[in-house]
Amino acid sequence: MKCLRRLLREIPLPWPALTAAVLSGALTVGANVGMLATAAYLISLAALHPPLAAVTMAVTGVRFFTLVRAGARYLERYIAHDAAFRLVSGIRVWFYARVEPRVPGGLGGIGATGLWQRAVADVETLQFFFLRVLLPPGVAVVVGVAVGLALCRVGTPFAAVFAIGFGLAGVALPLGLRSLGRGAGAAVIRTRARLRALLADSLLGLRDLAASHQQEEQLEKVRAAEQAYAAAEGRAAHVNGLGEAGGQLLAQATVLAAVLTAIPLIRAGAMDGVWLAALALAIQGAFEAALPLAQNFHFGEESAAAAGRLLEVGDGAPAVEEGRGLTEVAGNFDLVAENLCFRYPAARQWGLKNLTFSVPAGSRVAIVGASGAGKSTLAALLVRFWEYRGSIRLAGRELKDYSPAAVREVIGLVPQHIHIFNASLADNIRVAAPQAGLADVRAAAVQAGLDGVIQALPHGMDTFLGVNGHALSGGERQRLAIARVLLQRPAIVILDEPAASLDPAGERAVMDAARQALGGSTLMVITHRLTGLEDMNEILVLDAGRLAERGRYTELLARQGLFHKMWQYQRDTI
Amino acid sequence: MLLPDLRQEVRGNNRLYWLLGVGLGTGGAAVAQAYCLAVIIDGVFIGGQETAGLTPWLSALALLILLRAVLVWTAERLGFRLAAEVRDRLRQRVLKKIFAGGPVAMGDEQTGDIAHTLGEGIDSLEPYFARYLPQVVAAVLVPLLVLLTVVAQDRLSAIILLITAPLMPIFMNLIGSWAKGLSERRWDVLSRLSAHFYDVLQGLTTLKLFGRSREQTAIVYRASEEFRKATLEVLRVAFLSALVLELLATVSTAIVAVTVGLKLLYGGIGFREAFFILVLAPEFYLPFRLLGSHFHASLTARAATERIARLLLDRTAVSTPVPEAEPFEAPEGIGIAFEEVTVCYPGRANPALSRVSFRLRPGEQSALVGPSGAGKSTVANLLLGFLSPDAGVIEVNGRDLAGIRRSEWLGKVAYIPQFPHIFAGTVGENIRLGAPGGEDRMVAAAEAAGIHEFVETLPRGYRAPVGEGGMALSGGEAQRIALARAFFRNSPVLILDEATAWLDPRAEDRVKESLQRLMQGKTVLIIAHRLSTIAKADQVIVLESGRVVEQGRPQDLLAREGVYRRMMAAYRGIR
Structure with a gap:
C-alpha cells in the first residue's frame, strides 16, 4: 500500500472524474433500490384495492427508476473507464520519463523484457486500481449513507439493522478475508514461478533430459510443482468463495433481520404494513454496492505489487547524471585513461581494474579478450552509460566534466546488439541526425555499403524494415549501424564486435567499408576474433578486467603471452 | 458449448456433474427463499400474523439463506478443483507428447511460444472451467426453473418473461457484432501502440547514443492518448450492451411489477403470488447477466485450446521405443x-x-x-x-x-x-x-x-x-x-x-x-x-x-x- 501512496504522489488522481464515477455508480445502485422498493410498494398498495389513481404515482416511479438505472450504469462505466485510462496514460508517460535517464546503466539489472512487462502488464493492472480498488468503496459509502438516511425516515431500528449488516459486509468481511488470505497471493506467485521454471527447463533442457533419460523424473517434478501451485491457488479460491458466500449471506440475513424487526412494530401499529415489502427489497438492492468490497483488498494488493514493480525501476539514482557539464568538447580528441576502474553494482569482482592506455586522435586501436573480459564494459564507460573511477580524459579534460550528451556527440558507438526501429530505412539512419537531408542520408547509406540493399528493397530508402528489422541480415544490420555513425560523424568511433554475426568474408567487407568511410576519425575496434589486426596502431589485450598486454600485432605474437595463446586457440578452431 | 478439444479432459469427471447440481441447487434455493419471503410478508401485511405464527417460515428462510451461502462456496471450490485437475492432466499430456517426440521433433520450434502455451495458455482454462462452463448450464436451467414456478403463479407474467428472455441474447449479439468491427480496430491501435512502445524501450540505448531519447516522452504520451480514445470509442459501443442488458432486465421486472400490480388491484391475483413473482423476476435474468460477464473467459480459453490442440497433434514421435526391448550388459567395454x-x-x-x-x-x-x-x-x-x-x-x-x-x-x-x-x-x-x-x-x-x-x-x-x-x-x-x-x-x-x-x-x-x-x-x-x-x-x-x-x-x-x-x-x- 505504501507503494501505491508513493505512486499517487507522483501521479495525481483525476479527482473530478473519480467523484463523477462514484456518484453515477451510486446512482446506478440507488435507482435499482428505488425501482425494487416502488415496485414492492406498488404491489402492496394494490393489494389493498385502492382506486387506480392511488397507484399511478408508484407506476410512474417504477418506470422512472428503470430508465435512470440503465442511463446511470452507462454513464458510470464510461466515466470510470475514461478516468482509468487517463490515469494509465499518465503512468505510462511517467514511467518512460523515469526509465529514460537510467538506460542502460541505472535500471538495477532489469532487462528489456522486465521493462516491457512492467510497461505493459503492470501499467494495465493499475487501470483496475481505479476501477476495482478506488471506485467500489466510494460507491458503497454514498449508497450506504443514502439508504441509511432513507431508512431513518421509515424507522431508526431499520437504519440500525441496515448499518450493522452493510458494515459487516463492506468492512468486517473484507478485513476478515484479508487476514485469511494474507500470504496467499505471494504463495501463488512463488509456486507459479517454480512451475514456469520447470516447464521452461523441460523445453530448453529437452536434449539434456532425454540424453540422461530423465523425462519421467521431470514429469514427476512438474506434477509436484503443479500440485503446490494448485494448493496455493486453492487457498486463494477458498478465500474468494468465502467472500462471495459471506456477502450473500449477510445481505439476505440483513433482510431477514429487518423483517423480524418490523413484525412487532406492525403488530403494534407503529408502522404501516404496506411498507414491509418495499423495506425488504430496498435493503436487498442496496447490498449490490457492498458485495464488490469483498475483493477490494485482493485487488488492492495486486495494484500495490504492480506499483512496487514500477517504482523499483527508478529507485536508484541514474548511473550517470544527464544534462550537466560542459556542452562542447574543444581541442584535439586524444583519449587518455589512467587507472580506470569499474565495478557493476552488486558484482563481486571488478569489471575493469586499473586500466591505463591512450588513444591519440586519428589512431586505430583494437581491444581484444575472451568473452567477459570487459571489452564492452569499456565501451559503455566511454559513451557515459556508467560512472567510472579513475580517470578518462578527452581533449585534455575529464570525461565527467562534459555533459554525457556532449561526449556522445564526439564518441560514437556501433553496439554489438543493433536495434533496428520499425520504421523506414531512411528514418532508421536518420535517428543519428534528425535534421539530415535525404541526400546526406543516402550518401551515408552508400558509403556504408548499403547501396545493394537499397536496390533490393521494394521501396528503396522508404521501405519499412519491420519489427527489429527482421528482414535484414546480420551484415546489413552492421552496415546500417555504420551508416548511422557516418551520418553522425563523431571524432571517435567504437565498433563493438562488428564481426560477431558475419562470416570471415563479410567481416572483411564490413570492416573495409567502415575504415574507408571513417577515414580521419579515431577508430576503436572491439573484437574477440584476431583477424585484420595487423595494421592497428595498438592492440589492448584485456583479461578479466585487467590490461594483460598491449602492443602491435607482431610484437604481441612474438611475446608468446595471452595474445599468442588466443591466436593459437583461434587457429585451432574450425 | 464445451470446446471439442477439451471434452476428453472432463469426460467422466464427476466434479462437472456436481458443479451442475450445485448450480441448479443454488437456483432452487433462490426460488424457495423468494417463496418464504413472500409467505412471511404476506402473513404479516395481509394476514396480520405475528412472529410466533410465522416461526416455521422464518426458520425455513434462515436455513435457505445458509444453504445458499454454502452452495455458493461449494461451487467456487468445486470449480477450482475441476479446473486444477484439467490443468494438471493437460500439462502432463502435452509434456509427455513433447518428451516422446524428443529433441529432434522439437527441432527449432519456438520454445518461447510453446512455453507460453504450456504456462499461461493452460492456466487461462481455469476461469473457463471454474466459472464459464457452470454458468452456461445455469443460464439454461435456472431461468427454466424460475419460469416453471412463475407459470404456476401467473401465466401473464410467465409470458412476459418468456418474451423478453430471447431478446437478451439477440441484442447482445447485435451489439456484439457491431462492437466487433470497432474492437478489431482497437486491437490494431493497441498492437501498434505496444509495438511502438516496445520498439522505443528496446531501442532506448540507441536513441540515447544519438541524444534522441528525451524527445520520445511526447511521442509516448501521444500514442497513449490515441490508445485511450480508440478504446473508449469501442467501449462506448460495448457498454451499450451493458445498458441494453440492464434495461431489458429492469424494464421487464418493471413490466411484471406493473402488470401484476394492476391485476392485484382488480383482485385477479393474491398478494403473496404477486410479491413472489416480483422477487423471482430478477433471479430469472441473473444467470444471463453473469454469463455475459464470464464470456471473455470463453474467448481466451478458445484461443488457448487451439494452441494446445496443435501441440498435441503435431508431434510425431521420431523414434518409438521397441516394446520387447531387452536389457543390456557390457562388462567388457562397448563397441x-x-x-x-x-x-x-x-x-x-x-x-x-x-x-x-x-x-x-x-x-x-x-x-x-x-x-x-x-x-x-x-x-x-x-x-x-x-x-x-x-x-x-x-x-x-x-x-x-x-x-x-x-x-x-x-x-x-x-x-x-x-x-x-x-x-x-x-x-x-x-x-x-x-x-x-x-x-x-x-x-x-x-x-x-x-x-x-x-x-x-x-x-x-x-x-x-x-x-x-x-x-x-x-x-x-x-x-x-x-x-x-x-x-x-x-x-x-x-x-x-x-x-x-x-x-x-x-x-x-x-x-x-x-x-x-x-x-x-x-x-x-x-x-x-x-x-x-x-x-x-x-x-x-x-x-x-x-x-x-x-x-x-x-x-x-x-x-x-x-x-x-x-x-x-x-x-x-x-x-
Whole structure:
C-alpha cells in the first residue's frame, strides 16, 4: 500500500472524474433500490384495492427508476473507464520519463523484457486500481449513507439493522478475508514461478533430459510443482468463495433481520404494513454496492505489487547524471585513461581494474579478450552509460566534466546488439541526425555499403524494415549501424564486435567499408576474433578486467603471452 | 458449448456433474427463499400474523439463506478443483507428447511460444472451467426453473418473461457484432501502440547514443492518448450492451411489477403470488447477466485450446521405443558399428545421412569432422536414441541398438553438449541429473571437471540455487558443470560436442587435461571443432553432405591427397 501512496504522489488522481464515477455508480445502485422498493410498494398498495389513481404515482416511479438505472450504469462505466485510462496514460508517460535517464546503466539489472512487462502488464493492472480498488468503496459509502438516511425516515431500528449488516459486509468481511488470505497471493506467485521454471527447463533442457533419460523424473517434478501451485491457488479460491458466500449471506440475513424487526412494530401499529415489502427489497438492492468490497483488498494488493514493480525501476539514482557539464568538447580528441576502474553494482569482482592506455586522435586501436573480459564494459564507460573511477580524459579534460550528451556527440558507438526501429530505412539512419537531408542520408547509406540493399528493397530508402528489422541480415544490420555513425560523424568511433554475426568474408567487407568511410576519425575496434589486426596502431589485450598486454600485432605474437595463446586457440578452431 | 478439444479432459469427471447440481441447487434455493419471503410478508401485511405464527417460515428462510451461502462456496471450490485437475492432466499430456517426440521433433520450434502455451495458455482454462462452463448450464436451467414456478403463479407474467428472455441474447449479439468491427480496430491501435512502445524501450540505448531519447516522452504520451480514445470509442459501443442488458432486465421486472400490480388491484391475483413473482423476476435474468460477464473467459480459453490442440497433434514421435526391448550388459567395454545407416528428415529432399558406415572401438577416440550441415549432429542424435535409422542398422557389441532397452542404453552413455542447459535447482542436482551416487563422488566429479573451487565460493556451495530463479552461470561454468555430469556418470560411452567458443582462458587448459582423463579407456565420439583434438584422435571420420568421404588415422589421412588434407591445409597449413 505504501507503494501505491508513493505512486499517487507522483501521479495525481483525476479527482473530478473519480467523484463523477462514484456518484453515477451510486446512482446506478440507488435507482435499482428505488425501482425494487416502488415496485414492492406498488404491489402492496394494490393489494389493498385502492382506486387506480392511488397507484399511478408508484407506476410512474417504477418506470422512472428503470430508465435512470440503465442511463446511470452507462454513464458510470464510461466515466470510470475514461478516468482509468487517463490515469494509465499518465503512468505510462511517467514511467518512460523515469526509465529514460537510467538506460542502460541505472535500471538495477532489469532487462528489456522486465521493462516491457512492467510497461505493459503492470501499467494495465493499475487501470483496475481505479476501477476495482478506488471506485467500489466510494460507491458503497454514498449508497450506504443514502439508504441509511432513507431508512431513518421509515424507522431508526431499520437504519440500525441496515448499518450493522452493510458494515459487516463492506468492512468486517473484507478485513476478515484479508487476514485469511494474507500470504496467499505471494504463495501463488512463488509456486507459479517454480512451475514456469520447470516447464521452461523441460523445453530448453529437452536434449539434456532425454540424453540422461530423465523425462519421467521431470514429469514427476512438474506434477509436484503443479500440485503446490494448485494448493496455493486453492487457498486463494477458498478465500474468494468465502467472500462471495459471506456477502450473500449477510445481505439476505440483513433482510431477514429487518423483517423480524418490523413484525412487532406492525403488530403494534407503529408502522404501516404496506411498507414491509418495499423495506425488504430496498435493503436487498442496496447490498449490490457492498458485495464488490469483498475483493477490494485482493485487488488492492495486486495494484500495490504492480506499483512496487514500477517504482523499483527508478529507485536508484541514474548511473550517470544527464544534462550537466560542459556542452562542447574543444581541442584535439586524444583519449587518455589512467587507472580506470569499474565495478557493476552488486558484482563481486571488478569489471575493469586499473586500466591505463591512450588513444591519440586519428589512431586505430583494437581491444581484444575472451568473452567477459570487459571489452564492452569499456565501451559503455566511454559513451557515459556508467560512472567510472579513475580517470578518462578527452581533449585534455575529464570525461565527467562534459555533459554525457556532449561526449556522445564526439564518441560514437556501433553496439554489438543493433536495434533496428520499425520504421523506414531512411528514418532508421536518420535517428543519428534528425535534421539530415535525404541526400546526406543516402550518401551515408552508400558509403556504408548499403547501396545493394537499397536496390533490393521494394521501396528503396522508404521501405519499412519491420519489427527489429527482421528482414535484414546480420551484415546489413552492421552496415546500417555504420551508416548511422557516418551520418553522425563523431571524432571517435567504437565498433563493438562488428564481426560477431558475419562470416570471415563479410567481416572483411564490413570492416573495409567502415575504415574507408571513417577515414580521419579515431577508430576503436572491439573484437574477440584476431583477424585484420595487423595494421592497428595498438592492440589492448584485456583479461578479466585487467590490461594483460598491449602492443602491435607482431610484437604481441612474438611475446608468446595471452595474445599468442588466443591466436593459437583461434587457429585451432574450425 | 464445451470446446471439442477439451471434452476428453472432463469426460467422466464427476466434479462437472456436481458443479451442475450445485448450480441448479443454488437456483432452487433462490426460488424457495423468494417463496418464504413472500409467505412471511404476506402473513404479516395481509394476514396480520405475528412472529410466533410465522416461526416455521422464518426458520425455513434462515436455513435457505445458509444453504445458499454454502452452495455458493461449494461451487467456487468445486470449480477450482475441476479446473486444477484439467490443468494438471493437460500439462502432463502435452509434456509427455513433447518428451516422446524428443529433441529432434522439437527441432527449432519456438520454445518461447510453446512455453507460453504450456504456462499461461493452460492456466487461462481455469476461469473457463471454474466459472464459464457452470454458468452456461445455469443460464439454461435456472431461468427454466424460475419460469416453471412463475407459470404456476401467473401465466401473464410467465409470458412476459418468456418474451423478453430471447431478446437478451439477440441484442447482445447485435451489439456484439457491431462492437466487433470497432474492437478489431482497437486491437490494431493497441498492437501498434505496444509495438511502438516496445520498439522505443528496446531501442532506448540507441536513441540515447544519438541524444534522441528525451524527445520520445511526447511521442509516448501521444500514442497513449490515441490508445485511450480508440478504446473508449469501442467501449462506448460495448457498454451499450451493458445498458441494453440492464434495461431489458429492469424494464421487464418493471413490466411484471406493473402488470401484476394492476391485476392485484382488480383482485385477479393474491398478494403473496404477486410479491413472489416480483422477487423471482430478477433471479430469472441473473444467470444471463453473469454469463455475459464470464464470456471473455470463453474467448481466451478458445484461443488457448487451439494452441494446445496443435501441440498435441503435431508431434510425431521420431523414434518409438521397441516394446520387447531387452536389457543390456557390457562388462567388457562397448563397441559401436554403423552399418549403411540412412536418415531422412521429413520434408527434406536430401537424406541427412546416406549409407554411413563406421566403427567406434572401446578405448578409442573418434573425431567426427565436416562442415555444418554435414550430418554430425544426426550421428549424435542416433546414438542418443533421439532418432532411429530409416535404413541400415546401428550395432552395439553386435546387437541391434533398436532392440536394447532405452533406459539401460542411456545409462551407458554420457553426453556433453556444446551448450548444456542448467536446470532450475541446486548445483548438486545439476551435476547428478538423476544419476545415482553419493556426495563424495559428486564432489570428486566436480573436482575432476575443475568446477569444485568455483562451487566452494558460492554462498551455499553445492546447495546454491542456479538456473531460472537462481544464479546465472557463465558459458564456461555451464560447460564445466556438464563435464562434471559426465565424470559423475562415468559411463563407458562418451559423446562430446566440442565447444567452438573460447569461454574462459584460465580454465581451458585444465578442462583439456581432465577431459583426457575422462576419455581414458572409453568409447569416445567427438564432434570436433579443434584441429588439435582431431590430430590426437585414434580415428577421424570425415562427413560431407551426409556421406562418409574419408576415414582412418589422422596421420594416414594427412598423407593422402583427400578432403581431410585439403581441410587441414585451409585451416592452418600442413605442418
